[in-house]
Amino acid sequence: xxxxxxxxxxxxxxxxxxxxxxxxxxxxxxxxxxxxxxxxxxxxxxxxxxxxxxxxxxxxxxxxxxxxxxxxxxxxxxxxxxxxxxxxxxxxxxxxxxxxxxxxxxxxxxxxxxxxxxxxxxxxxxxxxxxxxxxxxxxxxxxxxxxxxxxxxxxxxxxxxxxxxxxxxxxxxxxxxxxxxxxxxxxxxxxxxxxxxxxxxxxxxxxxxxxxxxxxxxxxxxxxxxxxxxxxxxxxxxxxxxxxxxxxxxxxxxxxxxxxxxxxxxxxxxxxxxxxxxxxxxxxxxxxxxx
Amino acid sequence: xxxxxxxxxxxxxxxxxxxxxxxxxxxxxxxxxxxxxxxxxxxxxxxxxxxxxxxxxxxxxxxxxxxxxxxxxxxxxxxxxxxxxxxxxxxxxxxxxxxxxxxxxxxxxxxxxxxxxxxxxxxxxxxxxxxxxxxxxxxxxxxxxxxxxxxxxxxxxxxxxxxxxxxxxxxxxxxxxxxxxxxxxxxxxxxxxxxxxxxxxxxxxxxxxxxxxxxxxxxxxxxxxxxxxxxxxxxxxxxxxxxxxxxxxxxxxxxxxxxxxxxxxxxxxxxxxxxxxxxxxxxxxxxxxxx
Numbered sequence: 001x002x003x004x005x006x007x008x009x010x011x012x013x014x015x016x017x018x019x020x021x022x023x024x025x026x027x028x029x030x031x032x033x034x035x036x037x038x039x040x041x042x043x044x045x046x047x048x049x050x051x052x053x054x055x056x057x058x059x060x061x062x063x064x065x066x067x068x069x070x071x072x073x074x075x076x077x078x079x080x081x082x083x084x085x086x087x088x089x090x091x092x093x094x095x096x097x098x099x100x101x102x103x104x105x106x107x108x109x110x111x112x113x114x115x116x117x118x119x120x121x122x123x124x125x126x127x128x129x130x131x132x133x134x135x136x137x138x139x140x141x142x143x144x145x146x147x148x149x150x151x152x153x154x155x156x157x158x159x160x161x162x163x164x165x166x167x168x169x170x171x172x173x174x175x176x177x178x179x180x181x182x183x184x185x186x187x188x189x190x191x192x193x194x195x196x197x198x199x200x201x202x203x204x205x206x207x208x209x210x211x212x213x214x215x216x217x218x219x220x221x222x223x224x225x226x227x228x229x230x231x232x233x234x235x236x237x238x239x240x241x242x243x244x245x246x247x248x249x250x251x252x253x254x255x256x257x258x259x260x261x262x263x264x265x266x267x268x269x270x271x272x273x274x275x276x277x278x279x280x281x282x283x284x285x286x287x288x289x290x291x
Numbered sequence: 292x293x294x295x296x297x298x299x300x301x302x303x304x305x306x307x308x309x310x311x312x313x314x315x316x317x318x319x320x321x322x323x324x325x326x327x328x329x330x331x332x333x334x335x336x337x338x339x340x341x342x343x344x345x346x347x348x349x350x351x352x353x354x355x356x357x358x359x360x361x362x363x364x365x366x367x368x369x370x371x372x373x374x375x376x377x378x379x380x381x382x383x384x385x386x387x388x389x390x391x392x393x394x395x396x397x398x399x400x401x402x403x404x405x406x407x408x409x410x411x412x413x414x415x416x417x418x419x420x421x422x423x424x425x426x427x428x429x430x431x432x433x434x435x436x437x438x439x440x441x442x443x444x445x446x447x448x449x450x451x452x453x454x455x456x457x458x459x460x461x462x463x464x465x466x467x468x469x470x471x472x473x474x475x476x477x478x479x480x481x482x483x484x485x486x487x488x489x490x491x492x493x494x495x496x497x498x499x500x501x502x503x504x505x506x507x508x509x510x511x512x513x514x515x516x517x518x519x520x521x522x523x524x525x526x527x528x529x530x531x532x533x534x535x536x537x538x539x540x541x542x543x544x545x546x547x548x549x550x551x552x553x554x555x556x557x558x559x560x561x562x563x564x565x566x567x568x569x570x571x572x573x574x575x576x577x578x579x580x581x582x
Contacts, residue, residue, distance in 0.1 A: 063497075067500035067501075070500055071500050090394060093392075093393060093394050094392045094393060094394060097393045098389070098392070098393055101384075101385045101389070102384060102385060102388045102389055102393055102396055102398055103381060103384050103385060103398055103400070103431075105393055107393055107394055109394070140394075195578070195581070195582055198578055199575075199578060202571055202574055202575050202578060203575075205564050206354075206564045208564065208565065208566075208567040208571070209358035209361055209362050209564065209565045209567075210358075211567070211569070211574070212569075213569050213574060213577070216574070216577045216578055216581060219578075219581050220581060273496050273497045273499065273500065274499065274500045275499075276499040276500075276502070278502070278503075278504050280493055280499070283493055283502070283504060283507065284490075284493050284494075286504070286507045287486070287489055287490060287493060287507055287510075290486070290507060290510050290511060291486055
């Protein structure tokens with residue numbers, strides 16, 4: 001059996017992956033090869049066992065984070081996932097968060113705003129969905145939709161977008177300052193792979209529910225969305241909450257990459273088991289007396 | 292490889308387990324052997340593979356339920372778990388719900404009411420936590436705490452308890468009438484096994500956070516809680532939302548039993564994939580044009 005790598009070794013490997021994925025402001029999403037596997041040279045099969053190994057570590061750390069939250073701690077982790085239709089955001093939710101205890105997870109998808117949501121500031125529904133202390137939250141789409149959609153459809157003016165960027169930055173800096181680690185990832189799928197995945201949704205009756213005619217409309221706007229994503233990556237990647245750009249034509253790789261980013265975030269928290277708030281010897285004696 | 296059993300065969304086996312677990316009004320929890328495994332004669336090892344098989348079916352049905360909810364359906368499932376400290380409610384949440392997509396699950400634990408919750412009717416926090424359409428909800432403790440705790444501690448008068456029982460019954464009947472399948476299970480652990488589990492929480496630093504001195508206080512009130520559970524089982528088990536009493540000294544069995552009850556509930560929904568709301572041929576042509 002292979003020796004279990006030390007935390008330092010794991011951290012070094014994860015840093016390597018994170019480095020390779022970190023969005024470079026000014027570099028366009030169109031320059032990315034969506035079929036590449038940055039930071040990972042082994043293939044799909046080994047990727048699966050790496051994911052399992054990551055899962056074991058992640059599960060242990062998630063429990064520590066949960067325990068911390070149950071004993072007065074206020075830290076949490078928030079994974080923000082963005083990407084075009086079929087990029088695989090739902091699969092990440094399932095296969096990455098599926099590695100840990102469902103009790104420790106807070107998952108939230110953001111679709112087109114409801115009438116109630118539209119009556120509020122665009123960050124209102126986001127604030128209401130933040131992970132509680134000790135949890136790992138995952139946003140399937142997020143406040144960035146409020147930049148991407150108007151940007152791509154040309155319905156917002158530049159001043160409004162500037163204001164939203166500024167508000168998002170202030171919001172995220174505040175989140176981080178209050179103990180939430182923010183991990184932001186864009187999953188990037190190629191035009192061809194998107195075609196294949198949409199076709200599958202139309203050909204398989206068990207996938208019809210995942211398809212909407214709107215998906216083809218949006219597909220036709222791809223250049224506008226590329227420009228919108230370029231703008232988001234260029235303007236909202238800062239020290240405390242950088243963007244990662246994850247090639248997503250290989251589902252196994254995208255899952256591995258996001259779980260690597262999440263594990264790295266958890267390791268950085270240096271999580272220990274909480275100290276008991278009671279005297280262990282006294283409690284052992286009390287328990288013994290009830291035997 | 293063994294032939295995959297048909298839905299009818301699976302349903303029959305699950306009915307058998309459910310029959311064996313169904314609470315019998317008038318029979319006390321003290322008459323149950325918490326180390327027994329009703330309806331299941333094979334052991335722990337085979338129990339694991341049965342659980343995996345159940346998981347595969349459950350996962351498929353959960354996705355159909357989710358798809359139904361995303362396409363206008365309003366049905367959902369709610370699992371209500373009750374039990375003494377250490378009965379294994381958290382483990383069920385992890386090992387049973389862990390079998391399905393975290394996106395399809397709504398998990399909620401109910402501790403001692405918060406000051407805000409105390410300002411409202413006891414069902415207020417419950418109503419706020421009901422699973423959305425298409426989801427499987429799980430309550431780790433529930434509105435029954437508002438009967439069990441005052442009953443066991445003798446702080447509520449009989450008229451107040453009568454009122455709560457009546458309100459709970461009306462509430463649950465209404466839930467069921469509106470499309471939520473309600474599965475209620477009490478996990479029952481023996482005095483000895485509870486001692487062992489509490490001891491482990493005190494002896495292992497990674498389990499300290501699960502222990503509270505209050506747990507020993509409650510353990511000392513066991514006879515009062517037995518009487519309270521007897522009252523709950525006798526008075527709130529009705530056709531549309533019966534109680535199941537699950538022996539929980541063997542964790543593997545309790546997990547298997549609850550997942551059997553959940554799978555049975557899902558099978559009873561006769562879930563099919565939603566019909567598309569669009570014309571498939573038209574959409575295939577539209578997609579093809581974007582190739």
